[in-house]
Amino acid sequence: MGAVYLAVREDDRFRRQVALKVIKRGMDTEEILRRFHLERQVLSALTHPNIARLLDGGAMDDGRPFFVLEYIEGQTIDAFCDANGLNVEQRLRLFQKVCSAVHYAHQNLVVHRDLKPHNILVTLEGEPKLLDFGIAKLINTQLMQVTVATGPQMRLMTPEYASPEQVRGAPVSTASDVYSLGALLYEILTGHRPYRFESRIEQEIVRVVCEVDPERPSAAVSRIEEVRTSDGATRRVTPETVARVREGDPTRLRRRLSGDLDDIVLKAMEKAPPKRYPSAQQMAEDIQRHIDGMPVDARAGRGAAYRAQKFVRRRRTLVGSAGAVFAALVLGLLATTWQWRLAEAARDRARNAAEAAGAVVDGVSNSVARLDGLVAVSTEGEAAQRPLDEAVARLDALHREVEGQEDAVRRVLQRGLVSVAMLLGDRAGGSRGPNAGDNAGALRAYRVAADMLSRTALSETELLRQTFSLYTRLGDAQHADGLQDESMASYEAAERAARRLAAGDGGAPALRRVSVAMMSVAQSLLRAGNAEGALPIVERAVSIREDLARTERTTLATRDLGVGLSTLGETLQALGRFDEAERAFVRCIEVRRTLVDAPPQNRHQRDLAVAQTRSLADLLLKEGESARALAQVEEAWPTLERLRDQDPQDARAAADLVEAAILGARALRDLQRDADARAWTDRAAAGLDDARRRWPDELQLMRQDAAVTMLRGDLERRAGANAEAAAWFRRAVGAYRAVGAHLAAMGRDLGDVERRGLGLALWKQGEADRAAAEQSDGEARRGRLASARTALNESLVVYRDLSQKGKLAPGTEALTEIPRLIALCDAALGG
Known part of the structure; x- marks a missing residue:
């Protein structure tokens, strides 16, 4: 071309x-x-x-x-690896950088479609550079037409690296590039390409790519064949020549590739796109898990033995203590059966039997509680998955076994077994304390507990208490899993139970349960964008907590009031009632600071009080009080840094610090202090990069990525660098769409806040592209204008949709300004 x-x-x-x-x-x-x-x-x-x-x-x-x-002075990636004798791990780390470039292109809605060694040069410094986007595809809403790869079109791809959908002429997506990355990694690791074609006839290429399974990389290194390299040369490849520039010895290389790396490469090269890695980034992360000695996603079905082997290799000094925790759990469950037999022998003495059953439950609960030790030595929820499932299944079986026992024994045992199942969920990934981060495991445990509870004969009061406790937890886990309708139903069930308890007992514990259930319902409505429906519920819950804080004067009651006032502030802010929201946030901070001053001094509450200033700073920015907002951020910053540093595994603490940096940068931008704003933006970006490496699917971090890129675009635009600004706004558009894709995978729609953010990013991109066009001429000018018009048209669609749904104030500037800019672009383009 x-x-x-x-x-x-x-x-x-x-x-x-x-x-x-x-x-x-x-x-x-x-x-x-x-x-x-x-x-x-x-x-x-x-x-x-x-x-x-x-x-x-x-x-x-x-x-x-x-x-x-x-100009890139370097070698193709395969030649560079061999010329420099890179071992397997060094090749993997170099390949991860290629994945980063491909993932970045995908975030900007670009599919390369021709990933191969010849299109990746490695500089003298060892940095790979992705080249040749000549047959790339844009996957935005304006360019969804798919090129049909008939005979002549086959020249627009390289069959050795092309996906099955490419060679068939089917629609391509980012999954097509993931496949090509797998083929590329296959060659980098083995020195061989995954397929050998008998001829270059189209039908033969389609047959091989679509029907033949590639040999496992660990087996491929034993091949002897003549191959043509990416620079056109032909050479004989043997196990010895391949191993010499990798691990030194063919046996060692086969052993190095066998297992994880075989499965990682072949997962990327699955024939069906849905079976591949969802993104290039997730492929790179699985490679990192392999490098770190962690279980890899590509081997997710390998079972407990594989995961235990990984755990032992990685944590030899800790495995004894973690194993002891699981042993305590298993022994506790065995003790349940044994003690139950003792209780059965004492059936004639029902009271004593019930007491024995109660002791059994206490013993098992204590064993499960010791799972806190697992959280302390390992943050791996996956390592506990198999024992967790076995423990929950055993609890369910025991629950069924005791159904034929005398009433007093059955009641105590079944009630206790439900409690133990809940406790297992809490320790797996519940939101009520230390956990192993396994929300899916928690959800399974809570669901089994709910089924057990439905088969448990309890007094009405006992049943209502268990229902409230269980369904509050179940709602939390369902929310974390994106199951919003189910989450709301669970919270409503908890609220009904709490109200029935309060009707028979109007004491403080019963009223607190009502307020907790109401707050859960309100927060669920708020997350769903229904702030108007949430407000009266929050106000009633806060009123209950005001009364309890005044009459009980306990730390728990005061803490509950602080939480309620924070939620009230968020709800009022979502409704645009900023003055009232500010008062709620200020009151929340005051309440939490009373806990700090009370003996004994409560460091956790002090941290909460300081962290709360983020919400107040955000509100002050919306009110135009930038200087006051900056002061709030600067006051909170040292504590937020300390919270992040004292628990590096706490995603929320990391996100809180990034959010504070974003708020500080926005305040400085609004105060026209651009140099300082850039410094705070860099601070936010550095924290975000570190956090996203550890938690790539954390939704709040994905939203913050969009916010940081928007800030960079604003600052470049103000500096007159319109082309650079347009590039940043384009990245922000990609970030918002990545949020949408993540939510869609969870069965959720893009929220109004994110939709407004997407519309604004497209609008600003259009403005910046149009301004950059004025600084260009010829084809560059027309290209910029066309890009501006596309972005502005997409932005207008977003804003009109929001307006039709009543999510925009009447007379919003976007609805008049964007059409004006589109008309200017049309005029400049001549139609």
Whole structure:
């Protein structure tokens, strides 16, 4: 399609070598011109350290378009690895950087479609650079047409690395690039390509790629064959030549690739796209898990023996203590059966039998409570999955076994077994204390507990208490799993139980249960965007807590009031009632500070009081009180840093610190202190990068990624760097869409806040592209204007949808300003 020349770019400031890409004479057909312009459009949108940068563009004297790229002096990735004798781990770490570049392109809605060694050069410094987006595909709403890969179209891909859907001419997606990454990693690790074609006939290529399973990499290294390298040479490949530049010995290399790496490569190369890694980033993260000695997702079905082996290798000094915890649990469960037999022998003495049964329950509960020790030595929820499921199943079986026992014994045992199942859920991943981070395990345990409770004969009061306790926990776990309707139903069941208890006993514990249940319902409504429905419930719950704090004067009652006032502030803020929200937040801080001053001094409550200032700072920014907002952030910052540092595994603490940095940067931006705003934005970005490496699927961190990129765009735009601003806003659009994709996978829609953010990012991208067009000419100008018009049209669709749903105030500027900008773009483009 194009020729690439080494050229020299020279102007008043500097002189350097560049790569000049020009369409060859005689090849400037309409299709080739379209793909050439598409490549330039793609590269203009991508700014990543592992993607070749676009420096300039224009047209030759004869009208042929060209663009200028950074010149990369280096080797193709396969040649670099072999020339430098990289071992397997070094190759994996280099490949992870390629995954990062591909994932970044995907976040910007670009599918490369031609990933292969020849399109990845590694610099002299060892940095890979992704090249040649000539057949890339944009996957935004304006460009969803799919090119049909009929005979001639087969030349637009490299069959050795093309996915089954590509060779069939089916629609491609980011999953197609994940497949190609798998094929690329296959070759980097083994020195062989995954497939060998008898001919280059299209039908043969389709048959092999779609029907033949690739050999496992650990087996492929034993092949002897003649291969053509990416630089065109032919060489004989043997197990010895492959191993010599990797692990030194063929046996050692086979052993190194066997297991995790076999499965990682083959998972990426699954024939069916849904079976592959969901993203290039998740593939890179699975590779990191392998490097770190953790269980990998590609081997998720391997069972407890595999996970135990990984755990032992990684934590040899700790395995004894963790194993003791599980032993305590199992022994406790065995003791249950044994003690039950003793209780059965004492059936004639029902009271004593019931007491014995109670002792059994207490013993098992104590064993399960010792799972706190597991949390202390290991944060791996997966390591506990199999024992957890076995323990829950055993509890359920015991619950059924005691159904034939005398009433007093049965009641005590069954009630206790339900409590133990709840406790197992709490320790697995519940929101009520230390846990192993396994929300799915908690959800399974709570569901079994609910089934057991439905088969338990209890007094009405006992049943209502258990129902309240269990369904509050179940609602929390369902919410964390994205099951919003089920979560609301559980919270409502807990509220009904609490109200029935309060009707018979109006004491403080009963009233507190009512307020807890009401607050859970209100928070669920608030998360669903129904702040109007949440407000009266929150107000009633806060009123109950005001009375309890005044009459009980306990730490628990005061803490509950602080939580209620915080939720009230959030609800009022969502309704735009900022003055009232500010008063609620200020009162919340005052209440929490009374706990700090009370003996004994409560450090946790002090931390909560300081952290609460984030909500107040956010509110002050919305009211235009930027200086006061900045003061709140600066006051809270040292405590938020300490909270993050004292528990590096706490995702919430990490996100709180990033959020504070974002708020500080916004306040400084609004105060026109741009240099300081950049520093705080860099601070937010650094914290976010660290947090997202550990928690890539944490929704709050994904939202913060969009916020940070928006800030960078604002600051570049104010500095007059319109092209750079447009690139940042384009990234923000990708970040908001990534949030939408994540929510969709959980069965949830993009919320109103995120939709407004998406609309604003598209609007700002359009404005910046239009401004950049005024600083360009020729094809570059038209390309910028077309990009601006596309973004503005998409933004208008978002804002009109929000308006139709009553989510925008009448007369919102976007509904008039965006059409005006679209008209200006149309006029400049000539129609």
